[in-house]
Amino acid sequence: MPHLLDVQRRFRSAVLADASPPIEIIGGRVNAAARLAIYRNNVIGNLTRALRLSYPAVERLVGEDFFAVAAQRFIVASPPGVADLNQYGAGFADFLMSFEAAASVSYLADVARLEWAVSRALHAAAASSLTPDALREVPAERQADLCFRAHPSLSLVVVNYPARAIWEAVLTADAEERSDRLAAVDTGSGGEALAVLRGDGGLDVVGLSDAAFAFAGMLTSGRPLGEALEDTAPDDAACWLADFLAHGFFADFSLHPENALPQHGTMS
Numbered sequence: 001m002p003h004l005l006d007v008q009r010r011f012r013s014a015v016l017a018d019a020s021p022p023i024e025i026i027g028g029r030v031n032a033a034a035r036l037a038i039y040r041n042n043v044i045g046n047l048t049r050a051l052r053l054s055y056p057a058v059e060r061l062v063g064e065d066f067f068a069v070a071a072q073r074f075i076v077a078s079p080p081g082v083a084d085l086n087q088y089g090a091g092f093a094d095f096l097m098s099f100e101a102a103a104s105v106s107y108l109a110d111v112a113r114l115e116w117a118v119s120r121a122l123h124a125a126a127a128s129s130l131t132p133d134a135l136r137e138v139p140a141e142r143q144a145d146l147c148f149r150a151h152p153s154l155s156l157v158v159v160n161y162p163a164r165a166i167w168e169a170v171l172t173a174d175a176e177e178r179s180d181r182l183a184a185v186d187t188g189s190g191g192e193a194l195a196v197l198r199g200d201g202g203l204d205v206v207g208l209s210d211a212a213f214a215f216a217g218m219l220t221s222g223r224p225l226g227e228a229l230e231d232t233a234p235d236d237a238a239c240w241l242a243d244f245l246a247h248g249f250f251a252d253f254s255l256h257p258e259n260a261l262p263q264h265g266t267m268s
Helices: 004-017 032-054 056-062 064-077 092-098 108-123 140-145 163-170 175-184 210-220 225-231 234-247
Strands: 146-150 155-159 192-199 202-208 250-255
Touching: 004 032, 032 056, 032 064, 032 108, 056 064, 056 108, 056 163, 064 092, 092 108, 108 155, 108 163, 108 192, 108 202, 140 146, 140 225, 146 210, 146 225, 155 210, 163 175, 163 192, 192 210, 192 234, 202 210, 210 225, 210 234, 225 234
Parallel strands: none
Antiparallel strands: 146 250, 155 192, 192 202
């Protein structure tokens, strides 16, 4: 007799594979295949709805029918690993990059990448943002030891197309204005580096220079400030750090153990 876990895994495979179950399903007034189809439709339908909530701009760009097909292919290839469906769909942008049917919409994966960052920001745990006042008592000689903890809603995203302009345009409520804004987007204008987070005033999408983006990446990965300054001009770093704090990029900070790293200088 198979173990329960084995039965559950085989049943899940049957639901997702749209195939005859490799396990016995007892029929009745509804036969075994029809019973399995009910489960399959419910699972695919619920997961598709979850993806629609996270990717409204993607759906609007390609239409409901195309989105449903893409979603089903993604679901079969990448079923959820957690119960919270707000966390499901992180790999959808990568899937769209390799989805042959979407090849003609070259910017679609980038829009999806931005939308996932937006969804992640909206569903992130609540946390206060670190303010400049919290750093005032850090002695100058310890500034190089500052280690920042990223705000839980923050994502740093690089896209190859003007995804933010497309995303903003396609979600415009008025159909005529939406059409005009989409027509004005130059998809060949290049990409951008973005920070996406939920601030005190709501969702915030911040454009960053390549250098500022790299600096933000070093700080949000937990590298000490002095180490991050090795590749950054102090004057630029001071301006960027002020902007990061103003936008609420960080939730907290700590000091790297004193003398564990060489001191590379202080912020002016």
